[in-house]
Amino acid sequence: MSGIFGPAYAAVYDALYGEKDYSGESDLIARLFDLHADGPVASVLDLGCGTGGHALPLAARGLRVTGVDRSPAMLTHARAKAAEITSAAVAPPEFIEADVRTLRLGRVFDAAIMMFAVLGYQQDDEALLATLASVRRHLPPSGLFLFDIWYGPAVLAQRPGDRVRMISRTDERILRTTRSDLDIRAQTCRVDFHVLRLAGDRIVGEDRETHAMRFFFDRELGLALAAGGFRLETLRAFPDIGREPDETAWTVIGVARALP
Numbered sequence: 001m002s003g004i005f006g007p008a009y010a011a012v013y014d015a016l017y018g019e020k021d022y023s024g025e026s027d028l029i030a031r032l033f034d035l036h037a038d039g040p041v042a043s044v045l046d047l048g049c050g051t052g053g054h055a056l057p058l059a060a061r062g063l064r065v066t067g068v069d070r071s072p073a074m075l076t077h078a079r080a081k082a083a084e085i086t087s088a089a090v091a092p093p094e095f096i097e098a099d100v101r102t103l104r105l106g107r108v109f110d111a112a113i114m115m116f117a118v119l120g121y122q123q124d125d126e127a128l129l130a131t132l133a134s135v136r137r138h139l140p141p142s143g144l145f146l147f148d149i150w151y152g153p154a155v156l157a158q159r160p161g162d163r164v165r166m167i168s169r170t171d172e173r174i175l176r177t178t179r180s181d182l183d184i185r186a187q188t189c190r191v192d193f194h195v196l197r198l199a200g201d202r203i204v205g206e207d208r209e210t211h212a213m214r215f216f217f218d219r220e221l222g223l224a225l226a227a228g229g230f231r232l233e234t235l236r237a238f239p240d241i242g243r244e245p246d247e248t249a250w251t252v253i254g255v256a257r258a259l260p
Helices: 007-016 022-036 055-060 072-082 125-136 152-158 218-227
Strands: 043-047 064-069 094-097 111-114 144-151 163-168 173-183 188-199 202-216 230-237 251-258
Touching: 007 072, 007 163, 007 173, 007 188, 007 202, 022 055, 022 144, 022 251, 043 055, 043 125, 055 064, 055 072, 064 072, 072 094, 125 218, 125 230, 144 152, 152 202, 202 218, 218 230, 218 251
Parallel strands: 043 064, 043 111, 064 094, 111 144, 144 202
Antiparallel strands: 144 251, 163 173, 173 188, 188 202, 230 251
């Protein structure tokens, strides 16, 4: 994951994903906790937390949240947003800079989450298994692990495409172009981002990042989770968790339970 989510991309990240319904997704996460947890979930480990998109609304629901991310630039924005919490009834999330593959906090949580396809950044099996082992050591037996992924059947059926997006802010416009290159045998998609910040007709900032995303199929996911000390409880379409995944569900959410 080195070389991605740097300062320039982090500076525009919240603007680029301003329409993402983090609050609604956090409601679904809480609902899945209620459906699958053996007891109340009070503490949550948010792995790959980014700028706090899920950590903050979960904290607002009264959960004790610890967010972990490898990008110091993303965490700078997360901490700035957490500092704006003024309610005495809400404990701001704790944010820690660390690699999810090697994390050792020396404590456990009632549940762990890994949202916005963070698991898909673990491109090879070694990284995937190291990440799952890291999650497992921070959960008690029967603790829940929630994650969303790119779903292989949908990726192959729909195929990623190139995109252009323009966002207007008070003093500038942000133009992002996205080019995607699918490698079916490797089960990865290379995503090239080119971001321009425009003030009037001037370019005031430019950044390029390449993200390689892994997509998953049901059986390999179940095997990987079992190797990491989990049992896959369910896969659901996301955010429509009322239906089974199929080739129309690009993103699915999984619920796994930590084994003794």
